[in-house]
Each structure stands twice: as structure tokens, then as C-alpha cells.
Amino acid sequence: MENVATQHARVLSGMRPTGRLHLGHYHGVLKNWVELQHEYQCFFFVADWHALTTHYDDPGIIPPSVWEMVVDWLAAGVNPGEATLFIQSRVPEHAELHLLLSMITPLGWLERVPSYKDQQEKLKEKDLATYGFLGYPLLQSADILIYRAGLVPVGEDQVAHVELTREIARRFNHLYGREPDFEERAEAAMKKMGKKNARLYANYRKAWQEQGDEEALAAARALLESQQNISLADRDRLFGYLEGSGKVILPEPQALLTKASKMPGLDGQKMSKSYGNTIPLNAEPETVKKQLRTMPTDPARVRRTDPGDPEKCPVWQFHQVYSDEEVKQWVQEGCRSASIGCIECKQPVIDAVLAELRPIQERAAEYEKDPDLVRSIINEGCEKAREEARETMEEVRHVMSLDYR
Numbered sequence: 001m002e003n004v005a006t007q008h009a010r011v012l013s014g015m016r017p018t019g020r021l022h023l024g025h026y027h028g029v030l031k032n033w034v035e036l037q038h039e040y041q042c043f044f045f046v047a048d049w050h051a052l053t054t055h056y057d058d059p060g061i062i063p064p065s066v067w068e069m070v071v072d073w074l075a076a077g078v079n080p081g082e083a084t085l086f087i088q089s090r091v092p093e094h095a096e097l098h099l100l101l102s103m104i105t106p107l108g109w110l111e112r113v114p115s116y117k118d119q120q121e122k123l124k125e126k127d128l129a130t131y132g133f134l135g136y137p138l139l140q141s142a143d144i145l146i147y148r149a150g151l152v153p154v155g156e157d158q159v160a161h162v163e164l165t166r167e168i169a170r171r172f173n174h175l176y177g178r179e180p181d182f183e184e185r186a187e188a189a190m191k192k193m194g195k196k197n198a199r200l201y202a203n204y205r206k207a208w209q210e211q212g213d214e215e216a217l218a219a220a221r222a223l224l225e226s227q228q229n230i231s232l233a234d235r236d237r238l239f240g241y242l243e244g245s246g247k248v249i250l251p252e253p254q255a256l257l258t259k260a261s262k263m264p265g266l267d268g269q270k271m272s273k274s275y276g277n278t279i280p281l282n283a284e285p286e287t288v289k290k291q292l293r294t295m296p297t298d299p300a301r302v303r304r305t306d307p308g309d310p311e312k313c314p315v316w317q318f319h320q321v322y323s324d325e326e327v328k329q330w331v332q333e334g335c336r337s338a339s340i341g342c343i344e345c346k347q348p349v350i351d352a353v354l355a356e357l358r359p360i361q362e363r364a365a366e367y368e369k370d371p372d373l374v375r376s377i378i379n380e381g382c383e384k385a386r387e388e389a390r391e392t393m394e395e396v397r398h399v400m401s402l403d404y405r
């Protein structure tokens with residue numbers, strides 16, 4: 001079944017604060033966020049609790065990383081006027097939802113998440129046989145569900161976490177979305193849309209449920225989205241009624257798979273801190289020049305007169321990210337015929353990387369000069385996020401019979 005939440009078109013994503021960002025993050029994640037913020041209502045947050053699951057023995061590195069990361073986001077063009085930026089631990093409702101979801105989460109679901117065993121293997125020097133680490137993906141589910149986000153931009157490695165989130169949402173809705181008088185409430189909600197819309201909705205619902213008419217389903221959802229006069233709870237009922245389920249309290253999100261970044265590292269492998277092959281976003285221009293000038297090339301070009309093969313050279317991968325057709329042609333011919341030298345070949349890449357970093361670094365400098373501004377952006381974002389989270393929690397507490405006072 002298609003999910004309801006894409007209709008709400010809210011995007012949520014998070015990043016763990018574990019060090020400075022580099023060009024790999026910029027090409028792989030941040031450019032994508034910047035585009036999404038124009039199209040959707042976006043929530044981007046610093047997953048500081050998630051960082052603690054692996055850095056619990058060294059929490060001191062988290063605070064500076066949090067602020068550096070926010071500055072890097074802003075510098076990369078994430079716009080606080082369009083997207084809501086916040087810090088996970090400043091919205092404690094995430095922890096409450098995590099706890100409540102833990103009550104209905106079978107242990108086996110968590111043990112089966114591939115990253116659980118993989119990461120334990122990879123980070124052998126750390127004891128990750130902890131309760132918090134096992135719950136890592138469930139905390140992530142709470143992050144997503146508390147905003148009823150429809151789309152979650154993530155890399156390949158996180159898709160299983162979004163899958164788990166969908167299963168948790170389904171289980172939650174199944175357990176708690178069955179109001180005893182659901183049908184009557186749905187019918188009453190329908191009437192609140194007005195005669196004409198109620199009739200439209202009923203017809204679409206029939207066409208979907210009896211003939212599987214997908215267009216009718218989409219039209220009914222669009223109709224519900226456009227309703228101003230009904231409460232959130234009524235809308236959730238009508239979404240559920242449409243699909244023949246109970247009330248949809250926590251809609252199922254969808255992963256928005258971020259294409260693997262084409263950004264190579266200085267050695268041609270994927271750019272990653274653990275390979276030590278990164279160009280940090282805050283690298284001095286002189287350092288960047290030196291890094292690129294000394295990066296390896298096709299080992300067959302021992303002498304300037306030896307022809308080379310761009311396919312065997314990491315510099316070529318940089319050209320694929322940064323150069324136009326004409327320059328790429330020049331590289332291909334020049335390299336294979338030994339008519340250009342490697343330093344010459346690297347120059348357009350050096351120019352392009354510096355040109356890309358310049359505005360990012362200028363913006364970063366502005367924000368670094370004004371930490372109060374950064375703090376107030378985050379304060380505002382946390383407030384806004386918290387309002388949304390509170391609203392969801394009120395309903396979650398209600399359906400879980402926790403609203404006695």
C-alpha cells in the first residue's frame with residue numbers, strides 16, 4: 001500500500017555530529033538538502049543522541065561538532081528561512097516517543113537490522129553491545145515519525161532504518177488506530193468537509209476500494225490535503241478510512257534515496273574521513289592547492305613524456321565532477337598523447353574546487369563571526385520542531401491511554 005505521508009510532503013533528515021564536513025558531504029548530502037528545501041517543508045537536525053550511541057566514552061567531542069556542523073550547513077546554503085534546523089536533544093519528545101515505541105518493538109526486528117552487526121564488527125575497539133546501540137534505528141524511527149515526515153533523504157546504508165520505521169508505524173497504527181467507533185467518527189469527519197466534498201470523497205473511496213482505481217485514491221488524498229476546515233485527527237481518520245485501515249496516527253515514511261556521491265577522495269576511493277582522503281569545507285585555499293597538486297595520478301606516467309590513461313587516474317574523476325565537455329576532451333587527448341603534464345591537467349580542477357569553496361567559506365566566516373546568530377537560528381528551529389513534536393505526542397499519548405491526569 002502506498003503511504004499517506006508523502007502527501008504531507010514533509011522532509012526530514014539528520015546527521016550525526018562527528019567531525020567537520022567535507023566535499024563528500026557537500027556533493028552527497030548538502031546540495032540535495034538545498035534543493036529539497038525549495039520544494040518541501042524540510043526539517044534538518046543534528047542527531048547528537050545518535051552520536052552518543054557510539055561516542056558515549058568521549059562525549060566531549062560532540063558539542064564543538066554540533067556547532068561546526070550547523071555552520072557548515074548554513075555555509076553550504078541550507079536556508080533557515082526555508083528549512084527548520086534543530087538539535088535532537090533539544091526536543092526531548094523524541095526520547096519519549098522512542099520509549100513508547102520500544103514497548104511495541106520486537107527485539108528481533110532490531111537485531112536483524114544489518115547495521116547493528118556490521119557496525120559492531122567495524123568498530124571492534126568499542127563495546128557496542130549496549131542497549132542504546134541496539135535501539136539506534138528505533139530512535140531514528142522516533143525522529144522521523146514524530147514529525148510525520150513523508151520523505152527521508154538518506155544514503156544506501158540508512159534505507160533499512162527507514163524500512164524499520166515503516167514497520168513500526170504500521171504496527172503502531174494497527175495496535176492503536178482502532179477506535180471502537182472509528183466508522184462513525186470517519187463518517188462524521190466526512191460531513192465536516194461540506195456536502196460537495198463529502199460526496200466527492202465517498203465516490204473516490206468507492207472507486208478505490210471496489211475497483212482499485214489509483215487515480216481516485218490520489219484524487220481523494222489531494223482532496224483531504226486541501227481541506228482547511230477539518231482537524232488533523234479527522235484528516236488522519238479520513239486517510240485511514242480511505243484505505244480501509246484504522247486511523248493513521250503515524251504515517252509510513254519513504255526513503256528518498258540520495259544518489260551515491262560521485263565525489264571521489266584524493267586517492268580515488270570514496271571521499272571519507274576514515275580513509276583520510278578528504279577536502280574539508282573549511283580547508284585553506286593553499287592547503288587545497290597543495291592537496292590537489294600532490295594527489296596521485298596514473299602511475300604509468302613516470303616521466304612527463306609517458307602517455308597515461310585517465311581511467312586509471314583519480315584526477316580524471318575530479319574532472320568528471322567539475323569539468324565541461326571541452327576540458328574533459330582536452331584531458332583525454334592530452335593525457336593519452338602525453339601532450340599535457342599532470343600539473344597542467346590538475347589546474348582546472350584546482351580552480352573549480354577553489355571556486356566552489358570560496359562562497360561556502362565566505363558564508364561560514366560570517367556565521368563564525370556571529371555565534372549568537374547561529375544560536376538564535378537553532379533556538380527558533382528547536383521551538384518550531386518542538387511544537388510539531390508536541391502535537392504528535394499528544395495524540396500518541398491519547399491513543400496509548402496515557403492522557404489521564
Ligand code: TRP
Nearest residue numbers: 012013014015016047050140143
Ligand atoms: N542515522 C543517520 C546517519 O547516521 C542519522 C539520523 C538520525 C537520521 N536520525 C535520522 C537520518 C532520521 C534521517 C532521519 O546518517
Ligand code: SF4
Nearest residue numbers: 298308313335342345
Ligand atoms: Fe591524470 Fe591528467 Fe596526469 Fe592523465 S594527465 S595521468 S588524467 S593527472
